[in-house]
Amino acid sequence: MHRFIVVGGGAGGLELATRLGDRYAPHKNKGGVQAQVTLVDRNPTHIWKPLLHEVAAGSMDPFTQELEYAAQARWHGFEFQQGDLTGLDRANKRLTLGTVLDDDGAELLPARELEYDTLIIAIGSTTAFFGVKGASEFSLALDTVSQAERFRKRLIAACMRAEHQVHEPVESGPGTSSTSTEPRIQVAIVGGGATGVELSAELRNTAQVLSAYGLHKLDPRHDVGIVLIEAGPRILPALQERVSTATAELLTKLGVKLMIGETVAEVAPGMIRTASGKTVRADLTVWAAGIKAPAILSELDGLPVNRLGQLIVRRTLQTEVDDNIFALGDCAACPWPGNERNVPPRAQAAHQQASFLMKALAARLENKPLPEFTYRDFGSLVSLGHFSAVGNLMGGVIGGNMLIEGLFARFMYMSLYRLHIAALHGYARMVLDTFAHWLRRTTLPRVKLH
Structure with a gap:
């Protein structure tokens, strides 16, 4: 079977691994094309990164929003491997994962090597301190x-x-x-x-x-x-x-x-x-002054990166020097035709790229030419907590450009996370999750107090 490895369980990577598992897992697709799908992440759980400011402020309990990668893998037909990406051998199509330690510093999992036919890198971004003294x-x-x-x-x-x-x-x-x-x-x-x-x-x-x-x-x-x-x-x-x-x-x-x-x-x-x-x-x-790609990307067996450390990819999302390696999300420098800059590092871009790769990887399995990715900017929304929200809707949403704020903007902002949940679990479970979340909020303070 074709071996897909997705490195990085963020918004784009987890959505892609989930959909690949649903489509190609042997027990889910007995009469069609089958593939082995593996998700790699350094952490055992996933949380939608745009929610971290709410965790920091205490207005969201992360333990009620985290998703266990192992459970998602069991439900959707892929395998989960925990560990940091530490090395890549492109000639032999093999990547290396680092040792995983427990809270006491003892070895939990040894360093391992995984073989792939198609590698998708989606390890996101980290904070850039820009060399500021003491930052x-x-x-x-x-x-x-x-x-x-x-x-x-x-x-x-x-x-x-x-x-x-x-x-x-x-x-x-x-x-x-x-x-x-x-x-x-x-x-x-x-x-x-x-x-x-x-x-x-x-x-x-x-x-x-x-x-x-x-x-x-x-x-x-x-x-x-x-x-x-x-x-x-x-x-x-x-x-x-x-x-x-x-x-x-x-x-x-x-x-x-x-x-x-x-x-x-x-x-x-x-x-x-x-x-x-x-x-x-x-x-x-x-x-919170800026982001950069993880340093490991500049050490991956000759894969070219830009000044921010992002992997340089073509519009097919394939890296410049290796057709077997794709990248998406914040760690990918993807061209944006008609714009001087690349596709921006936003959750909506990662979501669109994950959906695009489902079609592109299907074409790859059938030895067909790959399509080219086109980013559609639907606008941006900024939450100001329960006070308000503000943003602009663009393009395919309203056919133009409109400033929105207040209750409607707040509703649109919350809908973005619910769409992410729907991509991982389906709309029925998303509705149940929303209702369960509302019930929890009726019995808990709006801010975590300890």
Whole structure:
């Protein structure tokens, strides 16, 4: 049987492995073409990455949203192998997985080699610190559930400590933003993209809920400060200016301080220094200023990468030098005809590429020419927690371009995750999952309190 290996269980990779298993697994397709499908991921569970800011703010319990890869494999006819991609032998069509350790550092799974006929790489992206001094040491990224949970616990602890500490304001000096009216605790978010914007709004809600449940007696608006620092001329630089303007107005109403046009030069314990000479107090710092492809991609047996470390692929999503290796999602630099830049690293792009590869890989099994991928931009949506949402719908959705905000935008944003669930489980189970999620929310606080 043809051997498919999908490396990376993110939005695109997991959807692709699920659909390949449903179509080609021997026990599901006894009368047609059969194939062996294997999914590889470093973690045992999946969570939709755009939800991590909600995990960090405590407004989503990751353990109710995580999906076990092993269970998904059992239900949909593919095999799951846990481990990091550590090496590739293109000549022998073989990849190497690293050792898996348990929580105590003992070996759980040894290093292994897997053979493939078609390899699909979908390992996503990681946070880019751009060489900023102290950024990787003294700020938190939101790439994984464990990182998001770590930030959430540190935020709750900081609020509880701040309530019982004597407030001694820092004396203001040249270029220093500290004043006698500064918040008791301040969270600094570096990066005004979607993650930074969504997290800042969610944190405002978190501060209010923690106060309402008595975890601290601070004023959630004045004693808990949120600063969003963006190096460019506006927040949400990848979206249209009117979306950015509408979002900035909403954040300002929520009490989020925006520092636009400020490049971070250094992150130190308790503070951030900008290139213009300003010093910003930061009891907690979140780094959401950009992404890059995982470093392993530049070490994979001669596969070409671009300056961001992404695998360079053709419009068929095949790598430039090897027709047996495909890439999709954030780790792939895919041409976007009619645009100066490549297909953007968004969940909707990964979803479209997974759907495209189902057709392309079917053609490959039948020795037919492969089609070319065309990205369709349906717009972008940014959640501002339960306060609001904002975005723009484009192209095939409405036949034009329309700014949306408020309840309708919030509904559209939540629908994106439900469509992901439907791609993994089908629409019937998606409806049941939505109902079960609603029932859980009726018996739990809106923010995780511990």
